[in-house]
Amino acid sequence: DTEVTQTPKHLVMGMTNKKSLKCEQHMGHRAMYWYKQKAKKPPELMFVYSYEKLSINESVPSRFSPECPNSSLLNLHLHALQPEDSALYLCASSSWDGRGLDIQYFGAGTRLSVL
Amino acid sequence: RKEVEQDPGPFNVPEGATVAFNCTYSNSASQSFFWYRQDCRKEPKLLMSVYSSGNEDGRFTAQLNRASQYISLLIRDSKLSDSATYLCVVNLSNVTDKLIFGTGTRLQVFP
Numbered sequence: 608d609t610e611v612t613q614t615p616k617h618l619v620m621g622m623t624n625k626k627s628l629k630c631e632q633h634m635g636h637r638a639m640y641w642y643k644q645k646a647k648k649p650p651e652l653m654f655v656y657s658y659e660k661l662s663i664n665e666s667v668p669s670r671f672s673p674e675c676p677n678s679s680l681l682n683l684h685l686h687a688l689q690p691e692d693s694a695l696y697l698c699a700s701s702s703w704d705g706r707g708l709d710i711q712y713f714g715a716g717t718r719l720s721v722l
Numbered sequence: 723r724k725e726v727e728q729d730p731g732p733f734n735v736p737e738g739a740t741v742a743f744n745c746t747y748s749n750s751a752s753q754s755f756f757w758y759r760q761d762c763r764k765e766p767k768l769l770m771s772v773y774s775s776g777n778e779d780g781r782f783t784a785q786l787n788r789a790s791q792y793i794s795l796l797i798r799d800s801k802l803s804d805s806a807t808y809l810c811v812v813n814l815s816n817v818t819d820k821l822i823f824g825t826g827t828r829l830q831v832f833p
Contacts, residue, residue: 711768
């Protein structure tokens, strides 16, 4: 089973709100990721945590703040977002397959609208 | 030049047709290659990893040509349920956690 669970599925927030997106996997995967995806575009990497440490930050604005409380959980804290931040936010986790490839599995995403 | 390039399509094919997608990548040191499938308003799902020797999974065949730096996906006997966007994905060898996505090729299979 390769299940990555994201909550909430949908979120509407104002520009002054603070909210959090949550992601959970219980497959023992070593790395977890946040992506942003706009309509008709491929996913854009935001952050990577490897063994619970932040390993990649793709120059994401500070209004997005990731947190990895433990190896199964990944949060994305949102504050003072802009309407252009409206998008599908995807979480992924990864592990090595039997042939030495690191395979990423995606959650269903949180569809975020910023008003 | 984009790191991973795909023809955006759409490819409109009848049921039962064979369709092929190509993808080119710019970094010759790239090590890992994948095809993901994404349905409208859904998450990407791994379709196939692409191995150097080529690999097949049912109606789907993936090939890798390192000399020309391209990857292909062949779908035989297309089904209506194959309609989706197919993302070519490359893992750069020097940053193993970072996947580079192509813009995707849209496939529409009609009855």
